Amino acid sequence: xxxxxxxxxxxxxxxxxxxxxxxxxxxxxxxxxxxxxxxxxxxxxxxxxxxxxxxxxxxxxxxxxxxxxxxxxxxxxxxxxxxxxxxxxxxxxxxxxxxxxxxxxxxxxx
Numbered sequence: 001x002x003x004x005x006x007x008x009x010x011x012x013x014x015x016x017x018x019x020x021x022x023x024x025x026x027x028x029x030x031x032x033x034x035x036x037x038x039x040x041x042x043x044x045x046x047x048x049x050x051x052x053x054x055x056x057x058x059x060x061x062x063x064x065x066x067x068x069x070x071x072x073x074x075x076x077x078x079x080x081x082x083x084x085x086x087x088x089x090x091x092x093x094x095x096x097x098x099x100x101x102x103x104x105x106x107x108x109x110x
Contacts, residue, residue: 038090045086053079 053075060075061068 035094038094042086042090046083049079049082049086 056075057068057071060071
């Protein structure tokens with residue numbers, strides 16, 4: 001905390017409270033990623049991956065029964081791997097944000 005800032009004073013936000021949509025596109029680095037934003041990003045990623053898998057199955061069946069069955073039976077493997085990667089990245093990001101926000105206990109932050 002800066003010695004020049006009153007402990008109970010927070011600077012006013014320029015355009016009202018930080019909403020999920022504003023936090024998603026905030027590029028200044030002033031707003032840390034919240035759990036709600038991570039949850040929303042994760043939901044969008046999961047929906048996108050599931051829609052992609054379903055589209056691959058539909059396209060597979062339009063090309064032939066064998067390709068459709070292969071897409072149906074094996075297409076979930078890369079989908080699950082992508083979802084796991086997205087989850088790991090978001091968990092890491094929120095953990096790093098929490099670590100950055102944690103008070104240092106009097107030690108200088110580096």
